[in-house]
Structures are given as structure tokens and as C-alpha cells.
Amino acid sequence: MVKLAEWRGKEIFRKNGIPLPRGRVIRSPEEARAAAESGDVPLPCVVKAQVLAGGRGKGGAVRFANSPAEAEAAARAILGTEFKGETVREVLLEEKLPIAKEFYVSLTLDRSARLPLLMVSAQGGVEIENVAEEAILRLPIHPFIGLAAYERRKAARQLGVAGPTAKALESLLDRLWWVFQKEDAELVEINPLALVGDGLVALDAKVIVEDDATFRHPEYADIRDDRTPLEEVAREEGIAFVQLDGNIGVIANGAGLTMATLDVLQKFGGRPGVFLDLGGTDDPSKVTQAFLLMARAKPASVFLNIFGGVTRCDTVARGLVDAMKQVPEGERFPLVARIRGNNETEGIAILRSAGVISLRELEESARAAVASAGGRP
Amino acid sequence: MVKLAEWRGKEIFRKNGIPLPRGRVIRSPEEARAAAESGDVPLPCVVKAQVLAGGRGKGGAVRFANSPAEAEAAARAILGTEFKGETVREVLLEEKLPIAKEFYVSLTLDRSARLPLLMVSAQGGVEIENVAEEAILRLPIHPFIGLAAYERRKAARQLGVAGPTAKALESLLDRLWWVFQKEDAELVEINPLALVGDGLVALDAKVIVEDDATFRHPEYADIRDDRTPLEEVAREEGIAFVQLDGNIGVIANGAGLTMATLDVLQKFGGRPGVFLDLGGTDDPSKVTQAFLLMARAKPASVFLNIFGGVTRCDTVARGLVDAMKQVPEGERFPLVARIRGNNETEGIAILRSAGVISLRELEESARAAVASAGGRP
């Protein structure tokens, strides 16, 4: 999942003919002044911090400016600040438009129907979760057909627009559908979509593209602003890395097994601090990598729960024992390792002889992991 | 059906990235010389008459030139001549390439399967009808999927090409499929597709686009070089107009009824000279228009066979009688009119009282039409 900043989303919109306010992304207060002075961004203008978190308006990350000096000041006030954990590196300056009405449109996936879903509401500008069910039109789109003309007409009726505004909507939806497909998006959302005169303008742009489709989109490969360094390393190894607020590190293979492991740990009072999910693999080198990555997160104890499919448990156990030796003396931590599958008896024996707590059952293993974390506050 | 001249087809190919010989279309011998002199068309070059009929090579409509003077001479020898009834107005000059092998590829419609059909053969440069069945690969293409990568690989195996040539073929087929769809084509054919080095070059381009899709392609509306003036008028009225070699004019509504009428006429020794098919309509104004158009073709007699669905027969009959009066005295011809459907008895009475032979049965009507044509040698 790659969440694009508003300005990147709008760049895509612009390329695909979706109408936008005139604007520019800037990275310094001086650029902001220059953009306003040159008329590139007409005044009055809106100055918006380019962060991924929502609630920018209430959080002071959106400001207004009536002059180049005010634009510069607004940019200075926002740039470099932290907003919900993100540093503001870019600011988007845009003309302030006379808005008659605000709508909502988005395209996303309906997993159950296995169909893209167009959602349209006349109540835009608020979070869509807060809009009543009956105020939202949901149109499933067949991927072999695309957005049919009759569906676009229906969307126009939902918004209560006719004439040139309806035509503008129909054209916009067509382009939005194109963006959704071409960019391999999980979500394209315009909220609010503003009625300005009898035209429509996308005031915001939320585009989330699929991680799995980056082989078709090398341009998204380096948009990773929202990861910690450890998360970045994990991503490169193909390991899911999630930071929680406890102190036990969990390594498991597969999302289901990882979640089940967390569930059991919590049952016995354990508080997971980080979890690493290797995916379905039991590749010993990956298990070892994950272990070393986990060591860098400095957990109180680590609970490793691997179900072996392809690799024999003794092979995984040996790799793990080797990896333990690579952790510097002062940074070592208790390890509870549960490795199941082929040759599991041998694996358990190898681990035990290296001082690792190695049990067969999930329940007793989880108890041991909680106990060993508690031993180091 | 709009058949595009080779140079128009190649313009489409060029826009879509299908590799072509370097070349230029020219309309005067001087232009030919200039193109060769400037190096726009490298020498030696091929000089090809831009006509729609096949067999240009054998018919002297393709020549070769080694110098600008020869290019000019070749163009002069071809331009303005008649080739199988068409006047040569354009000539295509193209570099002569060192051809290692000639292949065949086309996309068309398989009516029975209701699927586009890719045909590929390693035996190119000859008419595909003359290639043995088993030497042609036929791949039905699902319109919801397009040309899949595995199908393109299969095509490459059929042509016996590998490595960069296979890649070139796969890319070319992808573009050809795009052209087929985007241009609403009935046929896109490259014959021969030449192997030059390890690349592929389209030496010819046959593109036939659908008449019915001209609402999406206004650019094709004025490409009508191959119609007679009467055919052109008919087309504008939405009437099918076909010139045959007999002397009886036939007007009917609907392709099936028109053909059945011709079948019966021939049974009784009649030789149809022109037929006009109004389509499914019995719109009296259209019947009248067709009658006047037919008059311009100067038939020995006319057999009109209309089955009325919507309009009453008396209305059609009155329109016809009015139209007859518009034909100048000296150009009048015997008319046998069979009008069936609602109020047919009244219709027949109106026609008879205006001197038209009007019978109820097809058989006797056809006999009468043949007889009246024979009456005027």
C-alpha cells in the first residue's frame, strides 16, 4: 500500500484531465512568496501541509493567505513542523475558489463482490464514514466493461446535478476510472469535489496505489516517506514489520499464525512490542534475518513461532543458533522458539542445547515467552 | 466498410508504433524526385500505386527506382493511370529493404465464435487463401482480455522466430490488436511482414474499418474514393446501391427480400442491372427517394418489391405515383410494383389506376417485370 501525498495525487489527476485548482507544491517559504507574486498561484490562496494524516484543517496544517507575504508566512509556519508524527516537507499552495457545494466521489474495491466500487455522495467535505448509508450511492463496476454511461448518469442524479455540470461529472468519473485502473490504485478519492460555477474541481486528492503492482510502476518505488528505518529494512527483505506498544518481540510466518500468536500471548498477559511476519516462508536465511532485525528493535524477550513446510526444523534451528551468536553480548534477550513441522524433535533438541526455551505447544510456549519478558522489566 | 489505402493504413501503423520502411506518399512526379533527392526516401526505393485492388505487383503498379530520376519516372508512369477501374492519385515511395523472410499476420472477426481472430503464417507475401490450412495459426482473442502474452509467444513459435525477433513480434502484435480495437477495424492485415535483420517491418498495410463505427471516427467519413456518384448519393440516403450487369432495376426493403427478389427475377430470365436495398424500412419518403435515384440509373424496367411493416400500402402507393410524375417524359420506364402489408388492396388499386403493373404474388410480379424489360430492348 503506497499512500500518495495530495500533491502527487493531484499530479496524476492533472495528467489525466481531472480539473484542479491552480496551484504549486513548494518546499521553502521563499518559493511560496514567489509563486504568489508571479501569479502562478492566484490570491487569495490556501496553504496546505503535505502530510498523509487526516484532520489537517482542524490541526492547523491548512492556512489561508491574501498576499505573497502571508503565503510566505503560512508556509514558514507549517514547513518543518511535525503533524501527527510526520515532518512537513512540502506545502501545496492553491487558489481559493468560490465553492457552491461539496461532493464526494471515490473508487475502491468491494472485496465480497470482487468488483471495483464507485461511491458518490452529495455530502462531501466530511469523512465518508460519517455520512449516512442512504446518502451514498454505491455502484459496482464490472472490470470488463468499465464505468458505463448509464452509471455515470445515475451518479449525476445522485448529486442532483444536470446540464453542463452533469456532463462535467460524467467526464470526470470516466477519467477517475481510468486513473484507478492505470495506476493500479486501491483507492482514488476526491473529497471534497467542489461545485464552482457549473463546473467541478477536485479540491483534494487521495490516491493509494498497490504495493504489489510496483512492478508496473517503478515511479512509486521510492515514495516511502512514512516508514521508520527498521520498517524500511524489513520491507526490503519482504518482511511485514509492525510496531506495537508492548515489550515482547514476535516472529512468525504467515499473517494468520502471527495473529494467532499475538492472540495467545495477550491471553497470558503478554504485551507484543514488535511483530515480524515472514509471510508463508520458512526459508532459514529469512528466519535468521528476521531474528537479527528483531534484535535491533531491542525487545524484552522474543517469541518465535515458525511452522515449517518446506525446510526441516533442524535446519531452521541451526540457523537460529548461529544468528544468536551475532547479537552483541550486552544486547541479548531471552528467546522462546517454537518450530514445528518436519524433524521438529531434532530442532527442539538443537535449540534447547543452545539455551533456547523450546516447547512444542503454543499455549505453554506463549506462557514461557510472557514469563521471560517479565523477568526483564 | 471503409477500405483504407495502403498509405493511410501505414499512417495509422506509424502512429501506433508498428515498424515500417521509411517512405512518403507523393502526388506528383516532381515530389517523387524531391523525396528521393532529399534522402527522405533512401535509395533504392519501391514506387507503389495507391489503389485498393490487389495484384499490384503483377499489374505493373509497383516499380523500383535506383535514382531520383528513376523515382520521378516511375511515379510519372503510374500516376493518373487506371488500375482495375481505379485512378491512381497517390503513390507511395519506400526504401527497399533487404528481406530475409516474409510472414503473414492479420486480425479479423470470427463470426461463428463471435471473437476476434488472429491469423499468423510463416508463408507471407502470397494471398492467404492460397496458403494451406495447416500453415496458418488461428488464435481467437477474447475481447475482455485482449491478446494475452502466451498467445503472442505461440505466434512467435508459429513463425519460428526467437530472441529479439520474437520480442519484436510480440510487441507488434500487441500494437496491432490495439489498432484493431481502437480503429473499429474489420480487418488489419500485414502481408508481407518482413524479417529484416532480426527485426520485423510491415511492408504492406491493409486496414478495413467499419462503416457503422464512423460515429466514433469522423476522420473516415470523407474516405470514399471508390464509389460512383450514384453510389455516393445512395450512401448518403442510407440506401444500399449495387451495380450489376443486367438491365432491370430492383428496389426492395431488406437484404433478404432484395436477394430473394433477384433470385426470382433470374429464375424467369431477368437480368438485374442495379439494386437498391432500403434496409428494413418502409418509410414512404425513402421509397420515393429510391425510385428517383433508380430513375437516374436509366433501367429498362423497374421491379419494386416492398413489404410494409409500419406504413400503410396506400400511403406508399400515393408517394410512388407522385414520384413517377417527377421523372421527365422521355426517361420514363415500365414499373412493376409489389407492395404488401397493411391496406395492400387499396395500395394496389391506386397503383393500377396510375398505370403501374401491380400484382400480389412474387412469382407473377417477377414474370411481369422480366416481360416489361424485354419490351424495351
Add this chain to the structure above:
Amino acid sequence: MSVLVDGDTRVLVQGITGHQGTVHTVQMKAFGSKVVAGTTPGKGGQTVDGVPVFDSVEEAVATTGANASCIFVPAPFARDAFLEAVDAGIRLAVVVTEHIPFHDMLTMYHYARLRGARIIGPNCPGIAAPGKAKVGIIPNVVFRPGRVGVVSRSGTLTYEIVSGIKDVGLGQSTCIGLGGDPVVGTSFVDALPWFEEDPDTDVIVMVGEIGGTAEEEAAEYLHHHLDKPVVAYIAGRSAPPGKRMGHAGAIIARGRGTAESKVRALEGAGVRVAQFPYEIPGLVAQLLQEHGRR
């Protein structure tokens, strides 16, 4: 019984406010069809000959329970009209519209298959079962209830032939005009089994044309599957060879598609082939007699 339509057919007319839509709404009602709704975007709320007009098929179906559509919408918008009908739950669409690009029809045909819907047409006269329902434009005057099933690729020629059957005192169970476009939703091999299964049909008249291979495929099917007597006619024995698809089209057919090829195939399958349309009623009467049906 009848084929595809019956007394429960509730007809929706898409493009009802256009000239053709209006004329044939009146005609279908006169035939006895239950025309329950029409659509023309932007004209919801009007009526046409007493039939309520809606902006969308979805509303029309929800309000009136329409279950079959007759599409008169102009060619550039016909594909969309069909998709709208299918997505609204319509499972039988008679597409009267002519000049629909075949690329659009490919989408329509395969979407219909995906959704389990049936298209008759395009560019077709539709379906009529005398005494039950008509969805389409075949003139009412040619019909009389009876036991002859008619399936045809032609339009007006079908009227001619159906009318001829009536003229000799016989009548029709169901008549379907398939249309003669390059891509049709329903071809002979799709429609013939319906007539075979229809207890109200004693004999089948099949009207073909030169071009394509639909008749040859029908002959193949008839050879193996059909028990009822069949009379066929192929229009275009005398016509100059068509060149519609140029070389590539010719090679698909490879010698099939001519009148001779079709007649030979049908005769080989035991079908009685008329040389001229006016021979059909006599052959039908004769076959009925031979099969002890009259």
C-alpha cells in the same frame, strides 16, 4: 407454450420516446403484448400510449416488473442501453437498432453470456408468438396462431414468408428474426433447440442468407439433434459473391458461405430446401401431412 416469450412477458421499450419506439409500442400493445414501461434518459414521468416512461431501466424494472427489453436506442448508445438492461436484471433483450459496430456487439454478446442474458439481434425484427406476445417490430398483420415455428436471419423477407404461411391457412407458434449482422446475439444453432423443445411447434421454417457459416452450423446441428421436420430457404442464390471481409474473411469461410454450400449442407441434414420463398408454404403443408400432423 411458445419460445422465449409468453403471456408473462412484461416488455420494457428502451428509447420509447423516439419515432420507432413509439410506433412499435403501439403495435406491440395491439398485438397483445404487456408493454409495461419505457425508458428515455431525461424523459422520466412522461407516458407513451399510456406506458410510463422512466429515466433508468433500474427504476422501470423496480416499478413495473419488466422482464424483457426491446431496444430502439440509436447505435452510438445501444451498447450502454443493453448494459443498463442487463445490470438491472433483464435477461432477454431484443435489439432492433441497426448499425451497431460489431466491436460493441462483441462486448454485448460476451457480457450477456457472463450474466446469463440472451440477446436477439441486433438489427433484427424480434420475436412474436401470436396470441401471446411480441417483442420487436414484425408487422402484426402477418400472424395467425398456429403450429409453424419460424426462425430467420432476414427482416422483411421473414414478413413475406410468415405472411405466406398465413395465406395458405396455417399459423405460427413463434417467429424469431435473428438479424443478419456480422455478430448476432442468437444464431440458428442457439434458436433451433428452443423450437425442438416447444410442444406447440410441429414444423420449423428456417430462413437463411448467403454469407457467414450460420446455416452450415445449423445443418450440422440438425443432422444430429433435430426430430421435427424443417423447411429451409436460402436467399441470394443469384447474388454476386459478397466480399464484405476481403481476403481474411474469405479464408475463415474457405468455400463455405455460398448458397450452394448452405443448401448442400441442409439437404445433407435431411432438411427440405425451397428454391424460392413462395414454395415454402406448400412444403410446410406437405411435411405436416407426411408427419401426420394435419
Add this chain to the structure above:
Amino acid sequence: MSVLVDGDTRVLVQGITGHQGTVHTVQMKAFGSKVVAGTTPGKGGQTVDGVPVFDSVEEAVATTGANASCIFVPAPFARDAFLEAVDAGIRLAVVVTEHIPFHDMLTMYHYARLRGARIIGPNCPGIAAPGKAKVGIIPNVVFRPGRVGVVSRSGTLTYEIVSGIKDVGLGQSTCIGLGGDPVVGTSFVDALPWFEEDPDTDVIVMVGEIGGTAEEEAAEYLHHHLDKPVVAYIAGRSAPPGKRMGHAGAIIARGRGTAESKVRALEGAGVRVAQFPYEIPGLVAQLLQEHGRR
């Protein structure tokens, strides 16, 4: 009897010459599967563990009669591999490949429907019926023939649970791992009826996860249609709420998709829900006893 696969299943391995393809070809054969062919374009003529490799699925099917495919082809080429399999007549494809873009899966899913084919996966462990056949990657060691049916969205958690069932002396009829991607070819509501109809299955274990609404839909189905006893487990009760699809994703679910919602729905449908995976074997044994199956 078993579900989807049996002794007549003839397995094709697409991407057989890759690491995973080769490893699991060996494993499937060891399980008893008839692995009859493999494909890797350009490597036709080789063999992998005695299995002939072909350039195309068409050749593989023609030569070996393969009727099910196990796809290991890397994500960028998986869509094409699947289309090739379906076009060659394969009607069951287990897609092991992970990281297939969901836009590709949409095409694959709807094309499968159009052609009457079935996809298990993607990103799934596949199907195994002990003593009959395995198409996929579930470790052989966890199985023993028996009468417990297992259907799961998870991978390794499934191995864990299936293994637990074996550990208490029970066995499995068929186990299907559906995969947990946003778009799956087969979901619980597709698969549950197969187990209901399978005479060799006495009790069904259903392993779900938080996210999506597949479990809620399954509960709805089970409430109305299923007679056999069902034990369920939902992984992720303790997990922080997922935000995968942002706001628009949240609104589709509208409060569904959480562990609580799923557990409530399943319990409402009469399903016995385990709190932790190690409780499952005991519940299965208990239900078998209650239903007089043991």
C-alpha cells in the same frame, strides 16, 4: 469422495522449473498426487523429478491430459499463466503465487467465471485430500486421512491447526487454504457447500481472520444452509485495527470485519467458535461425539 480433487486429478505445475515449483512438485508426488506435466516457456523438453516440462499449457494438456493446475509463476506473469491454463481447458487452478495485483486478480476471477473455471487463491496453500491428491504446498506431514473438512483463509496457521487435528488422532477429508488476499477466487461461501455435500466430511473446521467480511457472509450462509457441525476460529482478536483500505475501505465494511463482528455472526449461526487455535481439536472431537460420529 473428497472436495475438488481426487484420484483422477492430473496435476500440471506452471512454473515447474523455479525453486518453489520444483520443491513442491516433489512434495506433491510424495503425497500421492499424479503430477503429469509442468510448464516453463522456453524450457520445454526438460524434466523435473521425472515430470515432463512443456513450453505451453496447450501442449501439456494435449500430451498428458492434465486437468488441474498449480501456479507458481511470479506475480508479474501469473495473470497470463492463468489465462493460458483456462484457455487450454483447465478448470481448476490453485494459484500459490503471492503479490499478484488485485486488478489482475479481478480479471482472472471474472474470466474464470465466464469460462466456468475455479481459482483457489492466490497467495494460498492450496488443496489436499489425504490419500488422494494435493494441489498446492501444505506440508505433507500434517495430514492423516479422516473425516474432518478444513477450510481456511490462512497459510501456516492452517498447517498448525490441521496438524493439531492429527495430533489428537483424527484425520482430514479435504483441506482447502483459500488465501487471504483482497480478491480471492474462492471464499468461504463458495467452499462451504462443497464440504456440506461431501459424504466423507463429518465436521467442518473454518479458520478465518480479521478484515473483510468473508466470515460474516459465511455465517449468513451457514445459518440457512448447513447441517454439518462447524468449528470456527478467527485469528486477530488482539490485533490493532487494520487500516488497509483507508476510509473508503472502512465504509464498505461499516463495523463489520472486526473479530467481534465475525465471532458474533458465526455464533449466531450456531457455529462453535474457538478462542485459540489449540482449542479446535477438542471442539471437533466433542462435536463428532455430539453428532454421534465417534
